[in-house]
Every structure is written in C-alpha cells, then in structure tokens.
Amino acid sequence: MKPLIAATPEEFREKRGIDARVLHEVLEVDLKARRVLVRRLDDSTEFREAFDCLVIATGAVPIVPNVPGADAGGIYNLSSLETGLTVRKAVDEEKPETAVIVGGGYIGLEMAEALVMRGLKVSLVERADQVMGTLDPDMGELVSRALIKIGVSLYRGESLTGFETDSGKVRAVVTDKRTIPADIVIMGLGVRPNSALAEKAGVPLGVRGSIKVNERMQTAVEAVWAAGDCVESFHHVSRRPVNIALGTHANKQGRVAGINIGGGYATFPGVVGTAASKICALEVARTGLQEREIKELGLEYVAGKIESSTRAWYYPNAGRITVKILAEKGCGRLLGGQIVGIEGAAKRIDVIAASLHAGFTVQDMINLDLSYAPPFSPVWDPVLIAARKALEMI
C-alpha cells in the first residue's frame, strides 16, 4: 500500500525547506471498491490506486465571496505558506501603495500589521461591528483601537459588494458604504472545511460541512479516517460538535489517527476553543465560549473583567493586561476567558483553557497555585483577579 495524500497541492510545498511537493491529486474516492482515482500533477495522467485504509486530511479552503471582480489580479486569498510567499513577492516587486484587507479575523489583522510595517497605507473592512469576532465586543474594541493607533483605516459594519478593476487588475474595494482605492487586496474571510472529496464519496458530514469522526478519528465509513481542519470536533464547554480550523487540533488529530491506524489506541476527546494572536504590540487570546455563544446555548452568565499588570507594577516593562472571565450564573462553572494585553499576556489563556478541561468553577480557579515573581506577574495573577471578580457576581 503506497501512501497517498488527498490534500490541496500547495499545502506541503517548501515547508521547512523540505521538498514536499505534492505530486498527486486525488480526484475521486470509491469506498466500495476501496480505490482512489489519482491524477499526476506533472503530466496530468490519471490512474487508480487501491487502499486498505484511507486518511482524508484535506484541510480547509478560504471562503471566497461571490461578488463582481473577485477574480481580478491583485486579490489574494491566504491559505498556505505558498500564498503568503506570493503576496510577499507581489509587495516586493509591484510596490503597491494602498492595501485593503477584507475581514477582521486573525489572518486579516496579522496581514494589516505586516503591510503597515512594509509602509503601505492599509484599510480594513469588516462586516461585523467589531474585528476579532471570536472576542466579545468590549474586548474586540481594544484590538480595534490598537489597529487604528498603528494607522489602519478601520471600516466596521460594512459589507463587501465588489471590486473595481482595470484591465483585470483590482483598483478599489467597494463596500455598501464607500469605495476604497486598493493596489492590493487581502481576503481574510475565514475558511470552510475542504470536504468535497469526502462528501462526493459518501462519507457522512456534520457541522459546517465538516467530516464526522469519532474520538479515534474514524469516519462513519469503515477503514476511512479523517483529521485536521476538515473534521468535526467535540467542544467540551458547549458540549456540541464544532469545526475549528487550527494547527494545534490538526496536529493532535493526525497523531491520534496515525496511532490508531498503526494498531495502537489513542483518542482526541475534543477542544475548548483556545486561540491566540499577536497584532503589533498587542497579544490577544481567547478560550471557551464568548458571550454570544453562551446566549445561543440559553445559558446565563456573569462576566468578571479586570485590568491588571503583566508583571509586578514596579518591574521594568510591566504593562497593561485586560482579562475577562465568563462563568455560569448560579453554579459558577467557568465558561470562557479572553485576554488582551502587551507581551506576556496571551499565554495566560492556557491556564483558563486547562481550567475549562478540568470543569473548574471560578471558586476552584481562585485557589489555583499559580507562579509569582516580579518579572512574571503581580502576586495575584491577573487571571485569578478576573476569576475573583466573576465569583463576586455569581
């Protein structure tokens, strides 16, 4: 049995200097015959290959809007290292002066920062009223302010309606409220599971069109496994299936699938929704459920939000950190946490994530024996201060 990768071709190319060019593309999976139809990418010849066991790790694909001019030159979707290199080359060679980012998620924000640092005039268009939609609005506002501070023109609550083009090249981004000149456009509208191949083959899908798997990464079809951005995961806090495209989950799931396929035993029990990002000097992190998600589940909650210091107040380079802890009303069960602050802020989300895995209440949290020394934290870690604040409100 030869190993075959059912992935988008560019995914593995040039990563870490390893020649991982994908030479084959899987066009079709025949589950009954246990065969795949494969196309060689160098000469486009096709052949069939039998399998004993199939792993679908097709990842995610960028969401592309169906608006006029979307296929013009100068509009880039970021989905792989390769597309990142393409954008860098375009900036180096074509020397664009204005850039518009469409989408205020972490890819959009990180690109905004990168292009500001390259000297471009950067605008960002976001359909929602806030950037970083995985944060609550009050925490997202802190990120918006940081973007504006570095010179990004921020257009929130505006929808993309199309692009103005000139000779097949983008000239401006058009929203429902204005037209913004653009030499280069970065699309950051998020991704969706790349499950077309699985669906076509008859592998059952779940939430958001992701592939349904059990904790061992088996699909509903015998001998067919799946892992990564294309699969469904269990969310420990909402207790619902979710599809979250993150390298951490993909990597863990790949390990679990591999162990099981190799005859071992491993499970991937689920996620708690942790994510982190850095925008300029600002570190941003979140885990668990945000207010909107809690409301959707019909739960009631309290929010403990505090401002504190990343280090002891008198220690060099101490700076502001805002921590928000969400806990269930009555029982005090921890539901989520969000952090925005300077260097040293984001990684504190991990202790909230571990607390979610543990099923802690905010009462449990305030007793946590977290580390303290002036270079690292105030005596009460900001996470614990926020938990105390939430506890007072239960």
Place this chain on the structure above:
Amino acid sequence: MKPLIAATPEEFREKRGIDARVLHEVLEVDLKARRVLVRRLDDSTEFREAFDCLVIATGAVPIVPNVPGADAGGIYNLSSLETGLTVRKAVDEEKPETAVIVGGGYIGLEMAEALVMRGLKVSLVERADQVMGTLDPDMGELVSRALIKIGVSLYRGESLTGFETDSGKVRAVVTDKRTIPADIVIMGLGVRPNSALAEKAGVPLGVRGSIKVNERMQTAVEAVWAAGDCVESFHHVSRRPVNIALGTHANKQGRVAGINIGGGYATFPGVVGTAASKICALEVARTGLQEREIKELGLEYVAGKIESSTRAWYYPNAGRITVKILAEKGCGRLLGGQIVGIEGAAKRIDVIAASLHAGFTVQDMINLDLSYAPPFSPVWDPVLIAARKALEMI
C-alpha cells in the same frame, strides 16, 4: 476592638510609599484572658489590650547559622524590603568589590545576579551539590551553568563554617574547603516560620514549627486565626502538610481569614508547590513534587524531559526551553513539572499547576487545548511535548 498587628516591625515599612510603620510589637498573647501584651516602639512603654479575635500573621524569619563571626558587619540577611534597601545603600556607599552569597536558593541567585550587574566579583557557596534545590539536579545544573556564564564563582557541596572578621567587619567567608574574600556577604539560607509568639501562647504548631490551621485559617484555639508564611498548608500532590513561605499563599490566606472573620465563608484548600524565579536571561519555574520528594513518599515515577522552543522556531527571539514532567508510574498521574528557559518559559508552569489541581494524568494533559501562534509557542506547546514524552514511559 482596635486592630493590632503581631508582625516583625520592619515588614510593612515604606512599602509602596505608604507610611505603614509598625508602631507596636506584640510581646505576649494570653489566650485565656484574651489579651495581648504590647510594646510601643517609639517610647518602649508596654500595655495590655483585649481582643475578641486574634490574627497571627508573623511571617517568617531568615535562618541564621550559628557559626563564628556571624554577627559581623557587612553580613546581610534579606527578609524584607527594608533589608534590601540597606544592602543597596551599603553597595552604593561602601563600594564593596567582592561579594559572597551563602545559599543557592532563589534569594541567593537573584542577589548574585544583582551584584554581578553592579560590577562586583561574586562568589556563591551552596552546601548541596546543586543550586535551586527545589529543582531536580539535572534542571538545577542548567541554572548553575547560567550563573557561571555571567561570572559567578560557584562553590557547590561546600558548607559554611564561619567568617573571618576585622574590627567587627566581615573580611572573608570560610567553608569546609576554602576561604573566600568578601567585602559584603548575603545570607540566603532560607526562612523558618516566625511562630515563637504563637508557640509561647500555646497555639499548636505543625510541620517545621508552623502554626496549624484549618482551611478557614482558624488555629486550634478558638478566636485565634493565622495566615501567611507562619502557617501550615495542605499539599494537594503529596497530600501532606507543608510550610511554604510565598507571597501568593500569604495573600490568598489573608483574604480567606479576613472573609471568615468578617462573618463570610471562604477556604484555602492548599497548594501544589509552584514557584518561579528569573536569574539573568534564564527563567526558572517548578510545581508539584520533585524527584526527591516523590521518592520520600515511596512512589515510583517516570520523567519526561524535552528541549523545545519558546516560540515557533522561525519566529524572532525564539529560544530554548527545557521542560520536565514527572508522572506516577502505572496510573500516569501528574506529579510535578520543572521549566528552565529564556523569556516566555516560566509562566508555562501555570498550566502544569492547574493540571495538578485538576488531578490530571499525563494522558489528560496531552489533550489540553493550549494556545498556539508563532509568537507564543510551537504548534505543540513544550509542556505538552514533555507530557507526551512522560506518557511514552508510563
């Protein structure tokens, strides 16, 4: 009822610019009569004061060795902000050229760094074979190397036998192996609970002479409470009483005592042995039990030790982090963790501490949904890689 503080006088003075001079010292507690004998520090007059409720928060006192010359000038015990200011003044005014630190705990190491930075020739004497005795020897070795690298002359496995003095001023530190010239000596032999007042009054003591308290910070004597470095705590991992002198515990315990005395309800369930320190560019952290402590409990364990990177390997300022995870043989229960690394390393101990509170196994740990982004971590957080390593050895 007037509030009275039974604490060493220097403890609260000049902290944070607040005039918190302690004006009274409690000389004696009469538990039957519910009265304390108090001395005014300004005029040495004494008086008795009745109490309804007494809080003993006498902290800890530095361990002072009983060796010849120990009372000479130029030998400093560090136990409060005030003593720190005294040392700084001595360095500024007397311009010592050579310093000897006695004791390789975190106070000793932080002082070694501070004095090297002030341009002194610094030697450090430690009775044990390693500095940072709260780490396992292999992890302590990483700290020793960092000290040697910044120019500290390190004498491990040597015991202090006395001091050479000249006109009442220290001239050299004498060990069982050599004599080391010293213009200034810093004693960092640790602290012991300051429980003399409580003991004399008949309040029952526990481990290491610390005051026995229940989870609400009540001593065994009615209406007498205690909190801070002078009390006993429950260790969640060893399930034994311990006395650990740290501001984090003292602060939490003070809050709990205060709430209970005020008619509320709060508990301090215990500690897991977390501590962190920074020596030069090196961050050091530990939690739970170290190998020696595990062996003393008669338990068997595996140690997963790995080297990884504080950030994604390609990200600016990424650097080495060593993580060691100790887990119980067979069941895989997490027993402890130790971290040594550059900036960004130490605070990762908190996720291990939270995992200890949760009673996680290393199997539980490897499923933790910890944050990832290139500025913060490799895709697998180093803590999880170490847990995986331990899991393989169970």
